[in-house]
Amino acid sequence: MTVLTQPRLASLRERFAPHFAAIAAGAAERDRSGVLPYEQIAELAAAGFGAVRVPVEYGGAGATLPELFELFVDLAAADSNIAQALRAHFAFVEDRLVAAPSAARDAWLARFVAGQLVGNSWTEVGAVKVGDVITKVTDTPEGLKINGTKYYSTGSIFADWLDTYAEYNGQRVIAAVSRHQEGVELADDWDGFGQRTTGTGTSTFTNADVAEVIDFDTRFKYQTAFYQQVLLAVLAGSAKAAERDFAAELKNRKRTFSHAAANIAGQDPQLLQVIGEVSAAAFAAAATVERVSQSLQGAYESALALQAGQIDAEADEAANDAAELASAQAQVVLTPLVLDALTHAFDALAASATSVSKNLDRHWRNARTAGNHNPWVFKARLIGDLAVNSAPLPRIWAIGASK
Known part of the structure; x- marks a missing residue:
């Protein structure tokens, strides 16, 4: 299994560190004011961040998945909103990396290298039953058209293309839709208390052109x-x-209490212990992410090996199951670990830490919001079912209206 190539990772970190620093400098104010990071994301794309996974021979940086997610943690530390806003882009890149070689695949790799980004348009709400999709692609005399409405379209408002889950001739597909056309409307109407500037909102398609249809069942398994x-x-x-x-x-901090353990807050052993505990939680979280990255890299390499006839389907399924289990176990551990650490961090300060002007609460709000995706309580049960009954973990699931 490929692990971190330290010289390349160091080079990538050096390359993007100035961008991450600039992003961090304005993160608190953007969160407070709700200003979307159009400029920051455009600069990242222009600097080649969206193409770090693209092979060198195609013009990218050729980063491994462990290297990509080391950078992702750095970016999330600068502004977790921007990291999540790029979630759909890197997933689409990954899918094209493991797709069968073709001119269409090469065209996508060229788009990524040119700085073009992909957003998400998957989720439907309302009276949509679990597993159903209302958004449709149809054949017309003018070509393929798409109609429907998607919600929670994270990152789409910053993107050039929309990775859109739809139905075409009774089959599940991904419709690649250019956002730069009249038939596409994007709204920034996400009202969550966290991850406020991810550009998560409503995507509406009205007879919009579809550039390409990809069979959903060929999507990368991990x-x-x-x-x-x-x-x-x-x-x-x-x-x-x-x-x-x-x-x-x-x-x-200039103020302290009469009953504190030191005359200077920054030298108070009890308060230093709190920061140390938060630091330890951050270390454990980053180490867990790295472990999951290695499992994902194994699934990626398995996909290429299967294409090359070097392994059989059973071995490939095992690699994908391992990646799914690793991510699920990590989710069950990290969600409470990080949220507890962020709550505990306030114990190092006094009431002034709750000042809206400081906006320190954004870290907890953002983590709490990210932690509410794909509820970990279901994952814990499924992991237990695997351990006790050898029940396989689901790698694809859907959300919809209750009966």
């Missing part, structure tokens, strides 16, 4: 684990950011 891993990186990055920001607040 996609659910991959999507979950981005959220794990968001959690790890949020913990890392909390360690940074709360440590800085404690260091600069």
Whole structure:
């Protein structure tokens, strides 16, 4: 299994560090004001961040999945909103990397290298039954058209293309839709208390042109684990950011209490212990993300080996099952670990830490929101069922209206 190539990772970190630093500098104010990071995401794309996984021979950086997610944790520490906003893009990149070689695949790789981004349009709400999809692609004299409405379209408002889950001739497909056309309307109407600037909103398609239809059943098998891993990186990055920001607040704190353990807050052993515990949680979160990355890399390499006839389907399924299990176990552990650490971080400071102007609560709000995706309580039960009854974990699932 391929692991971190340290010189390449160091080079990539050096390359993107100035961008991440600039992103971090404005993150608190963007969260407070609700200003979307159009400029910051465009600059990342122009710098080649969206193509770090693309092979070098196609113009990308050729990063492994462990390297990608090391960068993702760094980005999430700078601004977890931007990391999550790019979730759909990197999933689509991953799908094209393991797709069968073709001119269409090469065209997508060229788009990524050119700085084009892909957003998400999958979820439907309302009276949609579990497993159903109302958004339809149809044949017309003018070509393929798509009609429907999607919600929680994270990152689409910043993207050039929309990865859209739809139905075409009774089959599940991914419709690749250019967002730069009259038939596509995007709204920033996400009203969650966290991850406010991910550009998560409603996508409406009205006779919009479809550039390409991809059979959903050919999607990369470790996609659910991959999507979950981005959220794990968001959690790890949020913990890392909390360690940074709360440590800085404690260091600069001028006030203390008469019954404190030291005359200077930044030298108080009890308060230093709190920051140390937050730091330890951030370390554990990052280490867990790295372990999941290795499992994902194994699934990626398995997909290529299967294409090349080097392994059989059973071995490939095992690699994908391992990735799914790793991401699920990590989710069950990291969600409460990070949320508890972020709550505990406030114990290092006093009431002033709750100041809206400081906006320290964004770290908890963002982690809590990311942690509410794909509820971990279901994952814990499924992991237990696997351990006790050898019941396989589902790698694809759907959400819809209750009966």
